[in-house]
Amino acid sequence: MIPNAYRSHHCNEVRESHIGQSVQLCGWVNSARDHGGVIFIDLRDREGLTQVVFRPEENPELAAKSHDLRDEDVLQVQGKVSARLEGTENSKIGTGEVEIVATGFTILNKADVLPFQLDRELSNEDLRMKYRYLDLRRERLNRNIRTRHKITTAARNHLDAEGFIEVETPILSNPTPEGARDFLVPARLSPSKFFALPQAPQQYKQLLMVAGLERYFQIARCFRDEDLRADRQPEFTQIDIEASFVKQDDIVTLVEGLVAAMFKAGRGVDVPLPFLRMTYQEAMDRYGSDKPDTRFGLEITNMADVFANSGFKIFKGTLDSGGVVRAINAKGFAGITTGQMIRLNELAIEAGMKVKQLAFIKVERDANGVLEYKSPLWKFFSEEEKVALIAKLGIEENDLVFFYAGSWEDASNILGRVRLEIASMQQLLKDSTALNFLWVVDFPLLAHDADSQSWVAVHHPFTRPKAEDIPLLDAGDYGKVRAEAYDVVLNGYELGGGSIRIHEGDLQSKMFTVLGVSEEEKVHKFGHLLDAFRFGAPPHGGLALGLDRIAMLVSGEQSIREVIAFPKNNRACDLMTDSPTSIDFKQLRELYIQSTYKPKAKETEAGATPEA
Numbered sequence: 001m002i003p004n005a006y007r008s009h010h011c012n013e014v015r016e017s018h019i020g021q022s023v024q025l026c027g028w029v030n031s032a033r034d035h036g037g038v039i040f041i042d043l044r045d046r047e048g049l050t051q052v053v054f055r056p057e058e059n060p061e062l063a064a065k066s067h068d069l070r071d072e073d074v075l076q077v078q079g080k081v082s083a084r085l086e087g088t089e090n091s092k093i094g095t096g097e098v099e100i101v102a103t104g105f106t107i108l109n110k111a112d113v114l115p116f117q118l119d120r121e122l123s124n125e126d127l128r129m130k131y132r133y134l135d136l137r138r139e140r141l142n143r144n145i146r147t148r149h150k151i152t153t154a155a156r157n158h159l160d161a162e163g164f165i166e167v168e169t170p171i172l173s174n175p176t177p178e179g180a181r182d183f184l185v186p187a188r189l190s191p192s193k194f195f196a197l198p199q200a201p202q203q204y205k206q207l208l209m210v211a212g213l214e215r216y217f218q219i220a221r222c223f224r225d226e227d228l229r230a231d232r233q234p235e236f237t238q239i240d241i242e243a244s245f246v247k248q249d250d251i252v253t254l255v256e257g258l259v260a261a262m263f264k265a266g267r268g269v270d271v272p273l274p275f276l277r278m279t280y281q282e283a284m285d286r287y288g289s290d291k292p293d294t295r296f297g298l299e300i301t302n303m304a305d306v307f308a309n310s311g312f313k314i315f316k317g318t319l320d321s322g323g324v325v326r327a328i329n330a331k332g333f334a335g336i337t338t339g340q341m342i343r344l345n346e347l348a349i350e351a352g353m354k355v356k357q358l359a360f361i362k363v364e365r366d367a368n369g370v371l372e373y374k375s376p377l378w379k380f381f382s383e384e385e386k387v388a389l390i391a392k393l394g395i396e397e398n399d400l401v402f403f404y405a406g407s408w409e410d411a412s413n414i415l416g417r418v419r420l421e422i423a424s425m426q427q428l429l430k431d432s433t434a435l436n437f438l439w440v441v442d443f444p445l446l447a448h449d450a451d452s453q454s455w456v457a458v459h460h461p462f463t464r465p466k467a468e469d470i471p472l473l474d475a476g477d478y479g480k481v482r483a484e485a486y487d488v489v490l491n492g493y494e495l496g497g498g499s500i501r502i503h504e505g506d507l508q509s510k511m512f513t514v515l516g517v518s519e520e521e522k523v524h525k526f527g528h529l530l531d532a533f534r535f536g537a538p539p540h541g542g543l544a545l546g547l548d549r550i551a552m553l554v555s556g557e558q559s560i561r562e563v564i565a566f567p568k569n570n571r572a573c574d575l576m577t578d579s580p581t582s583i584d585f586k587q588l589r590e591l592y593i594q595s596t597y598k599p600k601a602k603e604t605e606a607g608a609t610p611e612a
Contacts, residue, residue, distance in 0.1 A: 011044060012094050012095060014098055018081040020081065021081050066102070072111035076105060079100040083097065115134070118138055136565065147554055147555050154262050166218060173196060173197075183234070200222050209243075210532045222238055235568075236548050238496070243540060246500075252275075257273070260273060288419055291494040300415045303326060307325050311380065325411075326403070331396070348417065354406070359377055360400060364397065443458055445463060446479065457511075464501055478514060496546055498542050500539070548560040
């Protein structure tokens with residue numbers, strides 16, 4: 001490292017081999033303790049802690065001066081490394097065998113009383129966000145940010161070794177059809193026109209393939225104006241990858257090696273390769289999710305063969321009309337509480353269930369020890385159906401079976417949500433350290449939007465249909481067309497997604513037509529891409545990995561806010577800098593913008609700018 005005028009060592013560097021040496025350290029007072037006039041402080045920097053002792057018998061003036069030290073004061077300390085007294089060693093820290101006997105110190109900056117204690121967890125997230133620079137002093141967050149650096153470096157090194165070139169693409173660009181709202185930026189030099197912040201560098205990286213760079217990557221900043229949750233932010237980072245002359249297996253192999261390198265760098269684990277592969281259809285059928293968590297069972301089971309000729313009209317009618325009957329056996333969950341049952345029904349309704357309560361069978365013994373199948377449904381089933389049901393689901397005492405009858409989409413969504421909540425209620429993952437990676441492949445290319453009565457791209461408009469399904473696209477049977485698309489998943493989280501792209505102008509134009517893009521819009525929004533394809537575009541494909549989400553999972557966190565240095569809160573606000581903020585009328589006028597928003601009385605009282 002570069003020599004430092006302030007210090008000779010960092011605070012996690014001194015060891016027994018340094019005993020007798022004079023050192024100079026810098027850092028923050030992590031804690032101060034008075035042991036009968038002998039003052040001990042733990043001095044902290046980015047690397048760790050070192051104990052410093054001020055002994056009045058050796059330097060009474062220095063020891064007296066040290067009484068004024070407070071937590072988070074910034075110090076420069078001179079002293080000699082000494083072995084700790086026998087019995088006072090601290091095996092929990094690297095410097096626990098030694099201490100620094102101070103010969104001098106300088107207070108570089110005094111600290112006021114902090115708004116919260118750094119050695120305690122704080123549930124008030126807004127307070128943490130307002131003083132984020134203090135929050136980042138915590139060992140946990142410090143470790144997370146350094147872990148993020150390690151996995152980012154590992155990603156760069158891996159891609160460089162594979163022949164990829166890092167290229168920056170524009171931040172100010174045109175709006176893109178990525179499925180979320182764009183952040184718009186007014187262009188002062190082009191009145192009434194706007195840039196958009198990129199949701200992804202999708203079109204640019206495809207143009208780089210047309211340009212012949214062949215292998216591109218970027219640690220790309222992306223922006224989406226959407227509602228937030230624990231693993232989303234309005235601005236986020238992805239590892240963006242694109243390559244020419246590749247097929248799906250090439251991208252899959254590359255990304256598996258990349259992800260393994262990142263987890264090795266960040267967590268020190270060896271990820272087994274290759275990852276399991278599962279089709280979209282299988283994932284939805286078995287787990288009710290296109291990003292299934294396979295660390296536990298509770299799989300969704302198709303009950304069509306059991307109830308195909310049932311006398312129970314609801315099940316029989318659903319199957320006859322093209323619907324499905326699916327079930328989940330929650331093993332050992334017959335003791336479910338009323339509150340838990342209410343919660344499951346609420347989730348099912350949120351996911352689209354039309355009735356008020358999930359159909360169920362609870363298996364318990366009565367007071368006489370007789371096994372009972374408690375359910376309003378049981379009496380409607382024939383003996384043959386009961387036997388087949390018990391055998392297919394492996395039903396035993398204390399089991400709780402949930403059913404859903406309806407469309408395939410509703411059954412998947414509803415039972416998928418119920419499955420995850422049951423796992424949480426049963427604490428099936430309480431002590432799990434498993435890393436279940438898998439690929440979900442063969443996604444549908446298109447989905448029908450009921451509100452707009454139009455077809456929309458499941459991934460994005462540039463995704464290539466599978467070659468064998470192009471005749472279905474030509475025939476207008478859009479719902480059956482599969483995509484050359486693939487997502488990499490870990491423990492129920494989508495780490496990233498990608499596809500082989502369309503590289504022919506005529507096929508890309510046809511895709512736009514299917515999506516309802518007019519000829520005029522094609523020219524206006526995508527003319528540059530269609531023009532580029534006319535001059536010889538190579539076959540190409542790629543993928544984007546969510547760096548924030550990978551850092552979250554590597555660090556063992558539950559929210560990406562814990563691995564981002566300065567995140568927004570769940571209202572997309574930065575409380576530290578008080579942004580977003582009101583803009584002065586003069587600035588708006590320079591941009592040819594006039595505000596029509598009328599603030600409420602509370603906002604005006606709080607200082608909001610009135611209507612411009």
